[in-house]
Amino acid sequence: MKILVIGSGAREHALVRSLKRDDGVEVICAPGNAGIALDVVTHSVDQVNADSVVALAQTVAADLVVIGPEAPLVAGVADALRAAGIPTFGPSAAAARLEGSKAFAKDVMQSAGVPTARAHLCMALDDVDAALDEFGSPYVVKDDGLAAGKGVVVTTDRETARNHAQLCIEGRPGGAVVIEEYLDGPEVSLFAVTDGVTVIALSPAQDFKRVFDDDEGPNTGGMGAYSPLPWAPVTLVSEVIDDVLQPTVDEMARRGTPFSGLLYAGLALTSRGTRVIEFNARFGDPETQVVLARLASPLSSLLFASATETLSSHPALEWKDSSAITVVMAAEGYPDAPQSGAVITGLVDHDTFDIFHAGTRRNDDGDFVVSGGRVLCVTASGSDLVDARRRVYEGVSQIHFAGEHHRTDIALKAALGEVNVP
Ligand code: AMP
Ligand code: GLY
Numbered sequence: 001m002k003i004l005v006i007g008s009g010a011r012e013h014a015l016v017r018s019l020k021r022d023d024g025v026e027v028i029c030a031p032g033n034a035g036i037a038l039d040v041v042t043h044s045v046d047q048v049n050a051d052s053v054v055a056l057a058q059t060v061a062a063d064l065v066v067i068g069p070e071a072p073l074v075a076g077v078a079d080a081l082r083a084a085g086i087p088t089f090g091p092s093a094a095a096a097r098l099e100g101s102k103a104f105a106k107d108v109m110q111s112a113g114v115p116t117a118r119a120h121l122c123m124a125l126d127d128v129d130a131a132l133d134e135f136g137s138p139y140v141v142k143d144d145g146l147a148a149g150k151g152v153v154v155t156t157d158r159e160t161a162r163n164h165a166q167l168c169i170e171g172r173p174g175g176a177v178v179i180e181e182y183l184d185g186p187e188v189s190l191f192a193v194t195d196g197v198t199v200i201a202l203s204p205a206q207d208f209k210r211v212f213d214d215d216e217g218p219n220t221g222g223m224g225a226y227s228p229l230p231w232a233p234v235t236l237v238s239e240v241i242d243d244v245l246q247p248t249v250d251e252m253a254r255r256g257t258p259f260s261g262l263l264y265a266g267l268a269l270t271s272r273g274t275r276v277i278e279f280n281a282r283f284g285d286p287e288t289q290v291v292l293a294r295l296a297s298p299l300s301s302l303l304f305a306s307a308t309e310t311l312s313s314h315p316a317l318e319w320k321d322s323s324a325i326t327v328v329m330a331a332e333g334y335p336d337a338p339q340s341g342a343v344i345t346g347l348v349d350h351d352t353f354d355i356f357h358a359g360t361r362r363n364d365d366g367d368f369v370v371s372g373g374r375v376l377c378v379t380a381s382g383s384d385l386v387d388a389r390r391r392v393y394e395g396v397s398q399i400h401f402a403g404e405h406h407r408t409d410i411a412l413k414a415a416l417g418e419v420n421v422p
Contacts, residue, residue, distance in 0.1 A: 001300060004057055005029045006047050006077070007068025008036070010328075010356035010377035011285035015066060015299070016040055017354070018292045022300040028060050034368055035347075035357020035376075047072045050080035057086050064089065064304050067261075070282050074100045078261070087307035091281050094257040098248070099264075099281040102144050102178045109276060112251035114244050116276040117268075119180035128165040131179035132158060140183075143168040144176040152219055154182070183268035183275050185422050188229065189287045190237065190265045192245045193302055196258030198311035199245045200302070201237050203294055203319055204229050205287040206414070211335055213409045220335045221374060224410030226325045226385060227290040231419040236274075240265060244276055260306060271422035286326045289356055289379045293324035325388040325411045326379040327396050331359065331370045332403020338373035339403055346399040353380040353395035370401055385415035 003019050005012050005027060012029060013036050020027045020040065030053075032042030043060070046052045048071050057065050065081050067073055067090035076093035090096075097104045103121045108114075120131040121144065132139055139161035143151030153164040161179075168177035187209075191202040205227035211217035233239075244265050252259040264280035292299065296318040305314045331338040338359075347355060347368055356379060359372015378395040382388030389411055396406060413419050 001063045001304065002026045002028065002061060003064045003066060003300060004060060004062035005066045005068060006045070006053060006072055008033045008047075009068065009285055010358035010374065011283050011288045012036065012068040013039070013356040013358070014289045014292050014377075014379070015068060015283070017356075018295065018299045019066070022298040025300045028062070030056055033357050034360040034362045035355065048075040048077065050075065050077045053077050054080050054084045054086070057081060058084065062086060064300070064307055066090070066303055068282060070096065070099050070280065073261075073281050087304065089261055089303040089307045091259050091261040092257065095252055095259040095261075096281040098252070098259065098279040100145070102142050102278070103176065105279050106178070108248060108251050112247040114247055114276055115273060117180040117183050119178050121176055121178055122165065123169060123176050125162070125166060125169065128162060128169075128177065128179060132161055135179065135181045138182045140180045141165050141168070142178040142180070143171075144178055145172075154219070183270050183277060185268050185270040186231070186419050187277065188232065188236070188267045188269060189225070189284050190240050190245075190267060191283060191287070191291060192241070192263045192265070193306050193311065194245075194249050194259060194261070194263055195306045195309040195311040196249065196253055196260040197309070199241055199249055199263075200311060200314065200317065201241050201245065202291050202317070203227050204232060204237060205284070205291050207284060207287050208407055208410055211330070213407050218335055220330075222284070222286045222328065223330065223407045224325070224327045225287040225290050226323065226388070226411035226414060227287070227294055228323065230385065230414060231417070231421065232269075233421065240267065240274065243274070248279070260309070269421045286328055286377050289326040289377050290324035293354070293379055293381050294320045294322060296320050320381070322381040322383065323385045323388045324379065324381045325385065325392045326356075326377045327392050327406050327410050328358075328374050329376040329378065329396060329399060329404050329406045331373050331375050332405070334373035334405070340369070340371050342370045342402040342404075344368040344370065344375070344399065344401040348398070350395060350398075352391045353378055355395070355399070375401070375404070385411045389415055
C-alpha cells in the first residue's frame with residue numbers, strides 16, 4: 001500500500017515513521033520537512049490547494065492519503081480527493097467545521113447533549129462586557145476562527161480579556177469571539193478514529209499548552225505531551241466514547257455531514273464532571289508523537305479502515321505497556337515572534353529517543369537550521385514516566401541551537417503523583 005501523508009510538522013514526521021514500520025507499506029510525504037526527507041521521499045505541494053494535492057496523489061498512485069493539519073481539511077482537500085476516488089483519512093470541509101468554528105462546535109455539542117463549558121458568541125463589545133460579567137474571572141476568550149491553538153486567552157485580568165475580544169471582533173470582517181465559563185481540573189486529549197459511524201478511541205494523552213514551566217506564559221500549539229495518564233479514572237475512555245465521541249459522530253451523520261477521520265476531544269476533568277474544551281478535526285501535535293509511540297497495532301490498517309468505512313470490522317487496538325513523553329524544542333521568541341536561521345547541532349539518531357522534526361530546513365551547506373516556532377520534538381518511551389523523563393531529557397540535552405528553549409516539567413507532576421482530578 002502506498003500512503004501519501006500531507007503536512008510538514010513533527011506530527012506528520014511521527015505519522016510517517018509509524019506508517020513506515022508496517023509491512024508492505026510505502027510512505028511518501030508532501031511537503032514534509034528536512035527531517036521527514038531523511039526517512040521518506042518528499043514532494044513539494046501547496047497543501048491547501050485541492051487540485052495540486054489531488055494531482056500529486058494521482059501522480060504517485062497513492063492508495064491512501066492521510067491529511068495531517070487542519071488547514072487543508074477546512075479548505076476541502078479531503079472532499080476533492082474523495083471525489084477523485086482516492087481513499088482519504090480526514091474529514092470533509094463541512095465536518096472539519098467542528099474545529100474551524102468554535103460556534104459550530106458548540107451548536108453540535110448542544111444538539112448532541114455533549115457536556116461543554118457554557119458560552120456566548122459575541123459580535124459586539126457590549127455583548128463581550130455582558131458575557132465577561134456573567135462568567136466572571138478567570139476569563140476565557142476565544143477567537144471564533146482557526147488559530148492553531150493560539151487564539152485563546154485565559155486570564156484573570158479583565159482588560160486583557162476585553163482587549164483580546166476586541167482584536168478577534170475587529171481583526172477581520174465578520175469577526176466574532178466566544179466568551180465562556182472557566183473549566184477547572186486537568187486537561188486530557190483523547191483521539192478517536194472514526195469512519196462516520198464506528199468510533200475507536202486511542203490512548204489518552206496530556207498536552208502542555210503554556211510556553212514556560214509551571215504553566216506560565218502565553219498559550220502555544222503545545223510544548224510537550226505524555227501518555228498514558230496514570231492519574232486518570234479507569235473508566236475515562238469508555239465514558240468519553242459514550243458521552244462525547246459517539247454522540248458527536250452520530251449528530252454529524254444526522255446532519256448529513258458525517259465526520260470521518262480523527263476526532264480529537266480536548267477535555268477538562270472538572271469538579272462537575274468531564275467537559276469538552278474543544279474539538280479538533282485532526283491528530284493533535286505534539287500528542288500524536290506519544291500516542292503513536294505506544295500503539296502496537298498497525299497504524300496503516302486503522303487509517304485505511306477509516307477511509308474505506310470498514311472500522312466496524314477492525315480488531316481492537318493493542319498498546320505497549322510503556323510510557324511515552326515528547327518535549328518540544330522551540331525557537332527563540334516562540335510563540336510571539338519566532339526567530340529562524342539558527343544552526344542545529346547534535347541531531348544524531350539514538351536508540352533511546354526519537355527526534356521528530358517540525359520547523360527545520362537545510363541551508364546551502366547542508367546544515368539543519370531553524371525554520372519555524374516549534375523546531376523539534378524529542379520523544380522517548382520508558383517503563384514508567386520517571387524512566388521516560390530521564391530518557392527524553394537526555395535526548396534534549398544533546399541537541400543545541402541558539403535561542404533554543406523547552407519546558408523542563410513535561411509529565412513531572414504526573415510522574416510524582418501530583419495530578420488530581422477535583
Ligand atoms: P482551545 O483552543 O479551545 O483548546 O483552548 C486552548 C487552551 O486554553 C486549552 O487547552 C485550555 O488550556 C485553555 N482553555 C480553553 N477553554 C478553557 C476553559 N473554558 N476553561 C479553562 N481553560 C480553557
Ligand atoms: N496540541 C494541541 C493541538 O494539537 O491542537
